[in-house]
Amino acid sequence: MNQKMFDLGNNRSIIRELFEFSKTQKAKLGADKVYDFSIGNPSVPPHKMVNETLIKLMNENDPCFVHGYTSAQGDINVRESIANDLNKRFNTNYNKDMLYMTCGAAASLCITFKVITESTEDEIFALAPYFTEYKVFAEAAGATFRIVPAEMETFGINFSELKKMVNKNTKAIIVNSPNNPSGVVYSAQAIKELASFLLEKEKEYNHPIYIVCDEPYREIVYDGATVPHIPSFYHNTIVCYSYSKALSLPGERIGYILVPGSVTDSRNVYLACMGAGRAYGYVCAPSIFQKMIAECASLTSDMNEYAKNRDLLYNGLKKIGYSCVYPQGAFYLFVKALEDDSYAFMEKAKKYNIVLVPSDNFGVKGYVRLAYCVSSDTIINSMDAFEKLYKEYQK
């Protein structure tokens, strides 16, 4: 048996352990007495057109078509519809042959990393704080995974560290903005600086250095912010997208890889994505969900709920005295722990039935992540508990 696979399966993540704690406490005390901010599971329902379209597809079509295989790269209509939607929003020139439908962002990333990696010397970089699974996916593809330390003032890109670390083996930088866990959106200025640095390094090393955008939170932004469309700034950008968060469909596994025409040898990179998908057993993305997306590509869930929650949680915690990173997107708040050891802080929070995730899991020390994709009542009701927790540290 493959020991590494066993370790990956056996190693229960801290989030999973917190989930169990939360379940036990809820059973004991009642669901409204536990303030579980541990899981990034969308709380806002999908746009009503999602279920309406799914039902219409079943009622009005041959079921062998609706549930049948699509081509490996995805149904032609869904790829055309997504290309059109992206072109409208980002003033681009994409077409269906640049889009490969996948079973969500995790699949998109695994496939992209496999395409990029030729040997174990190849390095894939994440910018801390980063989503833990990047390490698992990059190493499964055979790459070396490296972490660029966080810029602890604003949680933007830490250019001084990045510039020290990039070398001839660097093949890709993962950019996740809006960011899980910090909620930060990287500015156009930061993306420009990243692009110009990487262009220079591509010339120096004479091979592509990809930006791999993991952007499931692209549509979850506040204060009228927009997320810079990275392929418009940098030619070798591969976009990994998922409808999990924007359409509240995390369990259905539907997303895509976009290989823009600007990517070096873009057609070959696209074909290699199809090859890697094939090698990992991804026959096609779920058929009826592809066909639904063909109709719903431009829609999102109602993001006002998350905006309301963000304000409630951010303002509430600030008022008590907590230091928080102001989140411009996603549905996470990054809060400074009240002691250096974020695990110890997590344990103290549990005494007040507050469930939150220590930042060590995201490559940063001394913070915790609060997922505010919860009911507003959970946030409102949690404030007393947060105040008590705060006061414990003032003694």
Next chain:
Amino acid sequence: MNQKMFDLGNNRSIIRELFEFSKTQKAKLGADKVYDFSIGNPSVPPHKMVNETLIKLMNENDPCFVHGYTSAQGDINVRESIANDLNKRFNTNYNKDMLYMTCGAAASLCITFKVITESTEDEIFALAPYFTEYKVFAEAAGATFRIVPAEMETFGINFSELKKMVNKNTKAIIVNSPNNPSGVVYSAQAIKELASFLLEKEKEYNHPIYIVCDEPYREIVYDGATVPHIPSFYHNTIVCYSYSKALSLPGERIGYILVPGSVTDSRNVYLACMGAGRAYGYVCAPSIFQKMIAECASLTSDMNEYAKNRDLLYNGLKKIGYSCVYPQGAFYLFVKALEDDSYAFMEKAKKYNIVLVPSDNFGVKGYVRLAYCVSSDTIINSMDAFEKLYKEYQK
């Protein structure tokens, strides 16, 4: 860029090329003038409970639940329901903790091969004729793929060759029965012989040699035949199942891995499956389809259609003079080509607008595969063309 992934994506399969030929000819001559037997896409609609249950799930539940993440191993209700159904049918003692829900049989196989493989010396065997993608999946997992030559009389298991080939590096034998492409169902006697041989070899080499059952066609059998339930014959059996064929849902990607309690270190093997699924980016199997299967685990499409087609095609071709392997299951007929070179035969058949797949793709020479998951009219209307093709060889 990873050259191997590019090759896998760029290498259009013969089936894909035939699909294009068929499309072009249909546009030129009309769909009813082309007899396309190339693709194993179910032609019988799903049981009506499938769509009814999907619609009911959406109409009667919180959409955040219906479309939300399940646990990585799958929703608890679906795993219980499948275990109960299997226990009823096979007189077994399975439970939910032996079942890991996957995105179909391809995913199940990729994950299982990854679990089994520790080094490139590890060998995974297929029994010819075999489904082409096994080679892709086994090599992606890092294993060495080896083919046991076909037993050309009955297309059963070629024990004399198998016994010569098994060695200390052999880690698994893939058993696909009912078989794609031959339609053969291995007898209980053959499975017994395989089990007793492998038990002996496990003792000799002192490590598990798994049977990996790929059985998406388990429920598609004729003449009252039953498919031997291999875990009841051999302890180290891992079952890879898909609802693609039995429920006519090939595009929706829903299936499972069963790791019976009899497997050596079964709990650890199960956990390693979860690890390999994680490493390949399989977050969970599509959520609403899991919940549907919880209600529909015991149902199948109407198999009478395939039985009718089998008789029409088998009897029709035999009457003309073709030699065919009598299919006891699946929806494929394996027919002896009328010349040694099955590619040349395929090309001649195309002149009569008959589209069929040369057997070389399945590790056997001199045969062609006909998928009879088509309309009965296609079969009836094709008989003249088959007769003309036959007569061409009598000149």
